[in-house]
Amino acid sequence: MGLSHRLAERGIDRTLWLLLPGILFALVLFIYPFVYGMGLTIQPSARIADQWGNGIFANYIAFFNDPFIFDSVWITLKLAIPVALFNVIISVPIAFKLRGKFRGKRTLMTLLVLPITLGTVLTAQGMLIFLGRQGWLNKTLLEMGLIDQPIQFVMNYWGVAISLVISGFPFAFLLISSYLSGIDPSLEAAARTMGAGWGKRLTRITLPLLAPGLATTFILTFVLAFSVFPSARLVGDAMGSTRVMSLMAFRAFGEQNDYSMASTIALMMGLVEFVVVLLVLALRGTLYRGSTGGKG
Amino acid sequence: MPQNQPFQQLRLRSIGRTYGEYAALRSLDLTVEQGEFIALLGPSGCGKSTALNCLAGLVPLTQGQILLDDERVDTLPAERRDFGMVFQNYALFPHMSVAKNIAFGLEMRRTPKAEIKQRVQRALEQVRLVGQESKLPGQLSGGQQQRVAIARVIAAQPRLVLMDEPLSNLDAKLRLDMRTEIRRMHQEQGFTTIYVTHDQEEALSMADRLVVLREGEVQQVGTPEELHNKPVNWYVADFMGYRNILDMTVSEVASDGRVRVTQGGLSLWGSAQGALPLGTEVRVAIRPDDFIVTTDAGVDIPNPTPTTVGVVEYLGREYVFDCALPGVGSVHVKTPVHPGAGTQLRVGVPAERVLVYPTELASQDAMKAAV
Numbered sequence: 001m002g003l004s005h006r007l008a009e010r011g012i013d014r015t016l017w018l019l020l021p022g023i024l025f026a027l028v029l030f031i032y033p034f035v036y037g038m039g040l041t042i043q044p045s046a047r048i049a050d051q052w053g054n055g056i057f058a059n060y061i062a063f064f065n066d067p068f069i070f071d072s073v074w075i076t077l078k079l080a081i082p083v084a085l086f087n088v089i090i091s092v093p094i095a096f097k098l099r100g101k102f103r104g105k106r107t108l109m110t111l112l113v114l115p116i117t118l119g120t121v122l123t124a125q126g127m128l129i130f131l132g133r134q135g136w137l138n139k140t141l142l143e144m145g146l147i148d149q150p151i152q153f154v155m156n157y158w159g160v161a162i163s164l165v166i167s168g169f170p171f172a173f174l175l176i177s178s179y180l181s182g183i184d185p186s187l188e189a190a191a192r193t194m195g196a197g198w199g200k201r202l203t204r205i206t207l208p209l210l211a212p213g214l215a216t217t218f219i220l221t222f223v224l225a226f227s228v229f230p231s232a233r234l235v236g237d238a239m240g241s242t243r244v245m246s247l248m249a250f251r252a253f254g255e256q257n258d259y260s261m262a263s264t265i266a267l268m269m270g271l272v273e274f275v276v277v278l279l280v281l282a283l284r285g286t287l288y289r290g291s292t293g294g295k296g
Numbered sequence: 297m298p299q300n301q302p303f304q305q306l307r308l309r310s311i312g313r314t315y316g317e318y319a320a321l322r323s324l325d326l327t328v329e330q331g332e333f334i335a336l337l338g339p340s341g342c343g344k345s346t347a348l349n350c351l352a353g354l355v356p357l358t359q360g361q362i363l364l365d366d367e368r369v370d371t372l373p374a375e376r377r378d379f380g381m382v383f384q385n386y387a388l389f390p391h392m393s394v395a396k397n398i399a400f401g402l403e404m405r406r407t408p409k410a411e412i413k414q415r416v417q418r419a420l421e422q423v424r425l426v427g428q429e430s431k432l433p434g435q436l437s438g439g440q441q442q443r444v445a446i447a448r449v450i451a452a453q454p455r456l457v458l459m460d461e462p463l464s465n466l467d468a469k470l471r472l473d474m475r476t477e478i479r480r481m482h483q484e485q486g487f488t489t490i491y492v493t494h495d496q497e498e499a500l501s502m503a504d505r506l507v508v509l510r511e512g513e514v515q516q517v518g519t520p521e522e523l524h525n526k527p528v529n530w531y532v533a534d535f536m537g538y539r540n541i542l543d544m545t546v547s548e549v550a551s552d553g554r555v556r557v558t559q560g561g562l563s564l565w566g567s568a569q570g571a572l573p574l575g576t577e578v579r580v581a582i583r584p585d586d587f588i589v590t591t592d593a594g595v596d597i598p599n600p601t602p603t604t605v606g607v608v609e610y611l612g613r614e615y616v617f618d619c620a621l622p623g624v625g626s627v628h629v630k631t632p633v634h635p636g637a638g639t640q641l642r643v644g645v646p647a648e649r650v651l652v653y654p655t656e657l658a659s660q661d662a663m664k665a666a667v
Contacts, residue, residue, distance in 0.1 A: 121407060189354050190387035192374040194401035204400070235360050288391035290434050 040263040048261055059264040069265065073272055076226055076244040079157070081276075083164040084222035087172040088214055090165075095177045116170040123137055123166050124234035127154055131162070159235035160242045166229055168221045176221065179213030180206075183292045209292045215284035219277050226273050245269045303364040304330050311360030311370070312512075313342065313346050320346040322512040323360065327660065331486045332370075333479075335493060335503035337535065344492045345514035348458050351490060352381050364455065373649045380449030381458040384465065386441045388433035394444050395420075395429035395582060401452035420449035438512015439470045450485060457489045462499065475502060496535050500524060508532050510657070528569070530653040540582040540622040543655065545633065546572050555652055564599045566650030577655045584616055584630040586649035589641055597644030605639045619646035 007013065044058035052062045063069055094112070098105060115123065130136050131153035138150040153159060183206060191201045229246040238244030245265060253262035313321045321343040328334055336344040349355040349406040351362065353374030369377055380401070388397050398419050420426050423443035442462060444451045447481040449457055462478070463471045479502050482489055493499050499506050500520040508515040508523065508531075516528045527533035534541050547563070548556035555568045557580055566580055570638045581624055603619040606626060617635050619625040621643075629643055 136452070145430050184385070186383050186385060186387040187389060189352075189374075190381065190383055190389075191400070192354065193352050193377075193379060193381040193458075194448070195375050195404035196400075201403060203507065205389060288432075290432065291390055 015164060035265040037267065040260040041267055045254070045258045045260055049256065054063050059261055063264055063268055070244050072245045072248045072265075073268070075242065076228075076246075076269075077272070077276075079160060079164070079228065079232075079242065079244060080222055080225035083161055083168060083225045084218050087165060087168045087221045087225075088176070088218050091169065091172040091176045091217070092214070094208070095173060095180050098177065099180055106227040112173055113170045115166050118167070119120045120163065120167055120230040121234065123163050124231050125161065127163060127166075127235050131159070144236065156237050157241045159237075160231050160244075163231035163235050167231075168224050171224065172217050172221045175217045176210070176213060179210055179217070183209050183212075187292075208288060211287045212284050212289045215280050215287070219280050222276060222280075223273055226276075227269070245272070299507065303367075303488075305363075306456060307361075307363040308351075309361040309363065311347070311350055311357050311362060313343075313350055313355060314358045319512050321350065322515055324507075324509075325521055326507060326514075326517065328488060328490070331488055331651050333482050333489045333491065333502060333504045335491045335499035335506045336509060337493060337496060337499040337506050338509035339494055341511070342509040343481060344494075344509050345460055346512070346631075347509070348460050348490065348492045352379055352458050353377050370665035377456075378454050378483070379456040379458055380452055380454035382445050382449055382460065382462045384461045386445040386465075389439055390433055393432060394425065394436070395428050397433065397444055398429075398448045398451045401448060401454075405452065415451050415453075415456075419447040422450065422620055423447040423477075438466055439474065442466060442474060443477075446481070450481065450487065453487075454490070457487045459489065459491045460504070461493055462491075463493075464495075471498075478502065496537060500536075508535055513529070515657075527581070527651070528580050530579035530651075530655075531559065531651065531657055533651060538583050538651070540580075540584065540627045542582070542621075542627070544578055544580050544624065546574055546576045546578055546652070546654075549574055554647055557650075557652055558623075562601065562621050562623045564601075564645070564650050565647040566652040567648050569651055569653050572652060572654060579653050579655050581651040581653065582627070582645055582649065584628040587627075587629040587631075588632045588644045588646075589629060589635065590644070593642075598646045599650065600642045600644045601641050602640070605635045605637050605641065608635060608637055610634075655659040 002210070004013070013057045040286075041059050042056040044052075044056070044062075048062050049058045052058045055061070078225065080118065085229045098108065128135065133150040133152070134256065135153075137153070138147075153162070187205055187209075188201050191205050196204065227246055228244055229250070232238060232244045232247055236244075238247055249262045249265040249269065252258045252265060308321040308324055308326040308328075310325050311321065312319065312323050324343075324347055327332070330454055334460060336347055337522050338344050346355060350357050350370075353370075353372065357370050360370070361368060377635065389400065392400065395416050398416045399412050402415060407415070416429070417426075420429055423446055425440060425443055425447065425494065428440065430434065433444060436444065444511050445462065458527075459478075463474050475498060481487075482502075491499070491503060500523075503520060505517065505519055506523050510531055516523060516532045518526075523532060527536050530538075539608075542557040542559065542562075544557040544562070544564075546568075547558040547574070549568075550556070550565075553568055554565055555572055555578075556563060556565055557578055558564075558592050564580065572578060590597055601621055603621060607620045608615055608617040614630055614632050615634050616628050616630050617637075618628050620626045627643075635641065
């Protein structure tokens with residue numbers, strides 16, 4: 001038996017060359033920058049080293065001990081977790097309502113999903129025009145005499161939260177719709193014939209089967225919201241209530257020219273996301289995750 | 297032993313369901329006695345599943361009424377009808393154990409815990425699944441899943457059991473076993489059952505009465521014997537195993553209800569099913585079993601026709617061969633002995649087993665008028 005034949009039996013043959021472009025991409029665009037960034041974090045700048053000690057972990061010491069930096073972790077979580085939860089929870093009833101066939105479904109779906117195509121900057125611009133102090137909404141409310149003072153919708157926590165809902169909801173809705181369509185409708189029919197009203201069908205059949213999908217959707221919208229940057233700056237309170245981690249990283253990089261601190265913050269961002277994702281996945285692991293009988 | 301009898305009669309009063317212009321089910325009338333096993337029979341698209349879903353309350357009626365004695369049921373939602381349904385794809389709850397699946401209906405009825413446990417255990421025994429109660433449906437074979445689906449329904453002891461082609465996803469042997477099983481459970485429990493199938497053998501072997509449907513219309517209602525021996529039209533005959541359906545013309549009418557039908561070179565005496573004047577285009581139905589075969593020229597047989605044996609199939613106890621008859625193409629003939637392909641022989645069939653039907657299928661209104 002020839003060498004090539006024996007190698008082929010172990011799955012080593014010429015088709016493996018097809019992996020090459022992918023591996024190259026991963027090396028050049030992900031692994032190298034990641035390792036390089038990690039390397040930067042243990043080469044603290046003189047400024048940080050002076051302030052927080054001379055060890056190679058000065059950046060990390062600074063991250064955990066400088067409240068101005070470390071508070072951004074809570075600020076970001078306080079923004080991302082409620083927004084991700086809201087996106088998931090609001091998507092469920094809408095996805096339910098839009099299940100099945102009816103006239104105008106396509107139009108309605110398009111309208112709901114359309115914000116995906118808007119960039120965050122465009123969304124922020126629109127929000128400023130519509131919700132700003134001089135925006136249409138405030139003007140209208142003032143003229144109708146419903147309020148005496150313009151309501152502060154933007155340039156604060158709520159501005160960023162609204163913007164994240166606008167960009168995150170379509171993702172959550174699309175994902176949950178597809179999870180829902182993966183649940184065999186005859187299961188609900190069976191539950192009906194067994195005497196279950198809609199509440200029992202929801203809590204005993206549909207939600208338990210949908211739960212793993214909800215967890216996955218939560219993870220995705222959470223990650224999306226956690227890395228918020230443009231809207232935190234454009235419709236948020238960039239140095240106050242929406243001082244999110246990505247802004248802090250940008251500040252270190254752009255304003256202080258401190259690449260190594262910026263890398264540290266970016267790395268810690270990834271770590272925080274990772275911890276939340278692991279927690280949700282662990283929770284999801286306790287749920288039923290097999291077939292849901294449908295086409296999904 | 298029959299359970300407590302919650303009703304005497306289930307009456308379907310001209311129930312129907314239309315989708316826009318399309319009538320999935322037209323005016324089904326049927327009275328079912330407590331404890332009866334009724335099969336709705338027909339090919340796909342005949343309206344049998346629609347009828348079942350209407351009964352279950354999963355599809356609203358567009359006409360008619362469903363009555364249990366004097367109680368109107370069609371206005372109740374599915375969850376308040378107290379009917380159990382076995383689904384074609386079983387529809388077991390994939391995230392619940394076998395025991396939880398069976399207990400679900402009882403929990404919905406707020407049955408006391410101790411009683412639930414007892415009834416789940418009993419249902420498991422009835423479908424022979426003791427020891428499997430903590431498994432998830434995905435861990436069971438198709439036949440076992442089927443039995444869970446049945447156990448789930450009988451444990452709740454509903455007023456009416458509906459079954460939607462419950463055996464169609466099983467292999468041939470299991471199908472036969474489950475057939476006996478369902479029939480046995482029906483005899484022991486006495487559940488009033490409405491069973492939908494496209495398999496005439498299944499329907500004939502299980503049901504007390506059959507309802508044959510075609511394009512949403514009832515063709516015939518009767519016992520298996522009635523339908524088997526006296527189909528009202530060629531469509532029902534075709535469904536009841538009259539494999540030979542021949543297009544012919546009435547050429548002679550005798551006074552005793554017999555008619556002579558001819559086509560090409562073939563001429564047969566048959567018995568007219570309905571008024572058939574001379575020259576009527578007819579469909580002639582003959583069962584493969586009703587043929588008499590002989591190679592002996594001296595034997596006298598009814599409606600003798602010489603022919604040559606074509607393809608022979610072995611069916612276990614007997615053989616079916618096809619042979620060309622002049623003018624009508626080939627027919628299927630059953631014999632107990634292997635005829636030998638290419639053999640010249642004569643086939644005959646008694647006139648009373650040659651059922652002659654008008655080609656035109658009477659509409660329901662016309663049938664009602666005739667009754």
